[in-house]
Amino acid sequence: xxxxxxxxxxxxxxxxxxxxxxxxxxxxxxxxxxxxxxxxxxxxxxxxxxxxxxxxxxxxxxxxxxxxxxxxxxxxxxxxxxxxxxxxxxxxxxxxxxxxxxxxxxxxxxxxxxxxxxxxxxxxxxxxxxxxxxxxxxxxxxxxxxxxxxxxxxxxxxxxxxxxxxxxxxxxxxxxxxxxxxxxxxxxxxxxxxxxxxxxxxxxxxxxxxxxxxxxxxxxxxxxxxxxxxxxxxxxxxxxxxxxxxxxxxxxxxxxxxxxxxxxxxxxxxxxxxxxxxxxxxxxxxxxxxxxxxxxxxxxxxxxxxxxxxxxxxxxxxxxxxxx
Numbered sequence: 001x002x003x004x005x006x007x008x009x010x011x012x013x014x015x016x017x018x019x020x021x022x023x024x025x026x027x028x029x030x031x032x033x034x035x036x037x038x039x040x041x042x043x044x045x046x047x048x049x050x051x052x053x054x055x056x057x058x059x060x061x062x063x064x065x066x067x068x069x070x071x072x073x074x075x076x077x078x079x080x081x082x083x084x085x086x087x088x089x090x091x092x093x094x095x096x097x098x099x100x101x102x103x104x105x106x107x108x109x110x111x112x113x114x115x116x117x118x119x120x121x122x123x124x125x126x127x128x129x130x131x132x133x134x135x136x137x138x139x140x141x142x143x144x145x146x147x148x149x150x151x152x153x154x155x156x157x158x159x160x161x162x163x164x165x166x167x168x169x170x171x172x173x174x175x176x177x178x179x180x181x182x183x184x185x186x187x188x189x190x191x192x193x194x195x196x197x198x199x200x201x202x203x204x205x206x207x208x209x210x211x212x213x214x215x216x217x218x219x220x221x222x223x224x225x226x227x228x229x230x231x232x233x234x235x236x237x238x239x240x241x242x243x244x245x246x247x248x249x250x251x252x253x254x255x256x257x258x259x260x261x262x263x264x265x266x267x268x269x270x271x272x273x274x275x276x277x278x279x280x281x282x283x284x285x286x287x288x289x290x291x292x293x294x295x296x297x298x299x300x301x302x303x304x305x306x307x308x309x310x311x312x313x314x315x316x317x318x319x320x321x322x323x324x
Contacts, residue, residue, distance in 0.1 A: 003027040005070060007057065007105070008078030009050070012181045013121065015042035017076060017224040022049055024228070029070050031055040031079070042181050057101030060108055067112035074231050076119045077105055080150075084125060085185070087147035088277060098150035099157075106161045106169065117168040117231040120158040123151040124175040124216065124242070124283045134286040137173065137238050144278040155238075162236055170230045175216040175242035175285045177223045178305060180312030187249060188217065189309065191256050196313035198267055199260045200321040206267050209274030211250040216284045218243045219300035219308070229294040242285025243298050252306065259310045 004021050008014040009030030021028050032038055034054040040047055053070070055062040057079055067075075080098040081087065087094040102120060109116050127135045128144035143149045155171050162169040182189040187208065197203035218241075226241045250264075257264035290296045300308075 001025060001027050002074065003029065003070065003072045004074040004076060005029045005031060005066065005072040006076045006078060007031045007055070008080065008121075009052070010039060010042055011078060011082070012042065012179055012183070012220050013078045013177070013224060015046075015181055016179070016221045017078065017227060018043060018050055019046060020224045020228060022046060027051070029053055029066075029072060031066065057097050057104060060104040063105050063108035064112055067108050067116070071113065072116060074117045074119070075105070075109060076121075076227060077102060078121045080121065080154075081147070084145050084147045085276065087145050087150070091146035094146050095150050095153075098147065099153035102154035103157050106157065106167070110161065110165050110167065114165060114167055117236075118158070118170070119227055119231055120154055120169065120171045121227075122155040122158075122171040122173045122238070123148070124173060124285060125280065126152045126155060126173065127283060128280050130282055133282065134242075134244065134284045135240065136286045137240055137289060144280050145276065148280075159238070168231070168236045170233075170236045171238045172223075172227050172230055173238060173240045173285070174223055174226075175218065175240070175283060177218045177220040177241075178309065179220040180309050181220070182309075188252060189313075191253055192306070192309040192313045193317065195256045195260055195262070195310060196317040198262065199314065200317050202317065202321060204267075205269050206253075207269045207271040207274065208249065208253070209271065209276065210279055211253065211268075211270065212248055212281070213279055214246040214248045214282045214284070216242045216244070216246050217252070217302055217305060218298050219305050222298045222300050226290055226294060226296045229296055233293070237293070239290045239294065240285045240287050241290055241296070242287045243302070244285065244287060245302060246282065246284035247302055255303065255306050256310055259307060260314070
């Protein structure tokens with residue numbers, strides 16, 4: 001039985017990856033920070049099947065201890081301060097976890113067992129002010145937030161350790177990937193949750209920042225398969241994971257409101273407070289390398305993704321409405 005250590009277990013991606021690995025017959029060790037506020041909601045249905053351990057990307061000794069104790073075959077580093085907006089208010093913490101945290105984990109892997117296969121969760125936010133459209137593995141980075149800058153560091157330190165220490169270390173450059181498990185602070189889930197609340201009469205408006213930015217949105221459940229496939233390759237490399245389609249925030253809003261027979265223009269209010277200091281205008285990926293070398297392609301369309309999220313939030317908010 002293969003063993004995998006997953007950091008960021010309780011996040012959106014961690015929960016889908018844990019499900020996927022369990023279905024593949026893995027023993028899954030999930031790392032969480034020792035905290036009194038850990039939320040196990042996303043993994044409640046599989047919690048008994050996972051070995052949950054405590055560790056912290058700010059503490060290299062805790063990481064080394066986990067690796068020595070559990071000896072995983074694969075490590076998936078999904079933990080980070082991953083909310084772009086927060087990274088402006090907590091830039092140093094974002095750097096400590098999302099950038100230097102990767103170095104600490106790579107150091108622990110190198111010292112514990114250089115044969116461990118390592119996956120780093122890179123991000124399309126690294127492209128930022130894009131130099132070409134669509135973006136590929138060779139597109140230069142120009143991040144536009146402390147989060148994006150930290151992810152660039154995490155990406156390049158992974159490449160550096162791969163080349164310097166011959167580690168099987170791979171970065172997946174994932175474009176925006178959403179699901180009903182996405183946090184409410186992310187714009188996609190904010191939209192679908194507010195649409196459901198408006199439909200049930202629990203909210204009167206949806207306040208958003210800029211509606212023009214365009215993103216390449218896919219389903220997180222599809223993207224975790226690509227993570228796994230990367231670590232099954234004989235040689236490590238880096239891969240863009242995306243749908244190849246781009247849609248604006250306004251398009252997302254319109255489709256979400258259409259699904260509940262409402263006109264988005266009657267409910268959406270643009271609010272300057274939600275505009276970023278430096279916005280990323282356009283992201284769209286070219287996942288040709290993943291298609292060719294991994295045999296991976298997304299299964300869920302943009303329309304199906306929004307429908308999935310709307311239906312889940314209608315069910316969630318509906319229960320809340322009837323409880324009031």
